[in-house]
Amino acid sequence: MTPWSGHWSRPDGSTSVPDHALVPRPAEMSTGPYSGLVLTASTRIDADAAARGTETWLRSELGVATGLPLPPGDGQSAQIRLSVDPSAGLGAEGYRLIIDGEGALIVGGDPAGVFYGAQTLRQLLPPTAYRRAPLGGAEWVLPSVHITDRPRFGWRGCMLDVARHFMPKHGVLRFIDLMALHKLNVLHLHLTEDQGWRIEIKRYPRLTEVGAWRRESQVGAGHPLAFDGRPHGGFYTQDDIREIVAYAAARHITVVPEIDVPGHSQAAIAAYPELGEGEPVEVGREWGVIETVLNVSDATLDFYRGVFDEILELFPSRYICVGGDECPKKQWRESPTAQQRIRDEGLADEDELQSWFIRQFDDYLTERGRRLLGWDEILEGGLAPGATVASWRGTAGGIAAAQAGHDVVMCPTSTSYLDYRQSADADEPIPVGSLLTLADVYRAEPVPPELAEAGADRVLGAQVNVWTEHMDSPRTVDFMVFPRLSAFAEVAWSAGEREFDEFLPRLKGHLDRLDAIGVEYRPLDGPLPWQRRPGVPGRD
Incomplete structure (x- = not known):
């Protein structure tokens, strides 16, 4: 390749850099004096052993869109070369991409960095590079650029709730591809809830035989409650989960499972009534916080240890989420066995009882080399050591945890809840929660100012959360998630100051890629007629 002699831009990309609509924005980018690289039938892709996974992925993705064979090179003749070089000073997940008229070189600090460099290379092609078959007549030209890039945070996540409304496996795999496009690397998969249990546990088959199905679902968020009268359900077999985890890993995404305890557990109690504190219940039909809670017996703890034994076999993630949020205490206050547990363990109240319950699984996971992740209610009554x-x-919960020496993932409702309404317009479908616009997501800052002087190093990163009470299909997930997820991706990846007015033109170009993929995102000027839900009430 010709030695680079182009102009380096400032890190914010503001100086003489053409708008290639790259999302998220690279750390450093400049244009070169060359005409660019034209991909043809003779173009080859070569990779060293550590980058071979990205080579396979890139050949597959570009091959179906361009119709080009892109065969392997021989180490000398390839026009696209991929390599891992830990000594290149790029850091974890960092990469360098150099393109001139003779070829394209991607060097990653690790295999993930090579993959992200390949994602950027694909974005430099026309949006038709994201289609699943060639359209014909296209010229595939990569512009002459020099990019050095690295992520700001190591945790760039999205929580996907498949418990309220089940997403079939192919939809989850598609969602993983969309996350990878945006250089996100954690899929927090919310697998159990009051309204459904979505993962096969072989030693407890009723969890899916009974717990995966509800007889109807609440529609909207009005009062009195309204229901659709239509059964809903589904679950992933253990082989489905192995496939999802492997598919994500090939795209450098870690799947973090969530199994909720001790609240949000009505589906499990419906399947195994002995886990509960009251009368037998059905799988939840309504949204919101339900009073049903797990009991605190040794038998219930053993039951969930059995669940987590199988979870750990399926998910290699260092982090395992146990929920711990919105646990109602009414049943515990009225339960003789819960009150006896409080006395036996020397606990002050039901908040400390919840903390005691969570600590049982903190100990369990720590003994097995894993880390417990929980929502910030696990602070109440005392935070488990690990x-x-x-x-x-x-x-506030993240600040308190970080100042106490615990790691934190920031996902406050005000900037991170993608089920919240996207505008104040009456046409927004089932508007719930506070207003969270595209600009609000983009302008969010994951590290609170209270941690600027001490504790910022405890912020692993950030994630957005996709709660699906009012998203009953992948189409509605598309509408609520995109393009806000694109804005979040830049928050989590790109360091330095961000200006929404600078981001917006790049996003408009990026929407052409989402169109090519078939993502039914919310248009920037509001929902299309078929994306509305007239007559279905929301809530503030």
């Missing part, structure tokens, strides 16, 4: 906190009720 716990990592997902701070959702604002930033």
